[in-house]
Amino acid sequence: MVALNSISALLECDPKTIRQGKKELTELELDITGIRQPGGGRKKRPLPLNTVE
Numbered sequence: 001m002v003a004l005n006s007i008s009a010l011l012e013c014d015p016k017t018i019r020q021g022k023k024e025l026t027e028l029e030l031d032i033t034g035i036r037q038p039g040g041g042r043k044k045r046p047l048p049l050n051t052v053e
Contacts, residue, residue, distance in 0.1 A: 008015040 004015050004018055008018050011018070
């Protein structure tokens with residue numbers, strides 16, 4: 001319990017908040033596949049033809 005009290009004091013919040021967050025994280029099913037779709041992001045610009053001399 002000492003760690004919980006020191007964390008709550010450091011974050012300046014109620015120890016119940018830390019306890020609830022810890023509980024939520026242990027019960028959470030993590031999706032490790034990610035949320036981004038393939039093909040996203042900035043498109044590559046083609047090099048201008050006159051750059052090679």
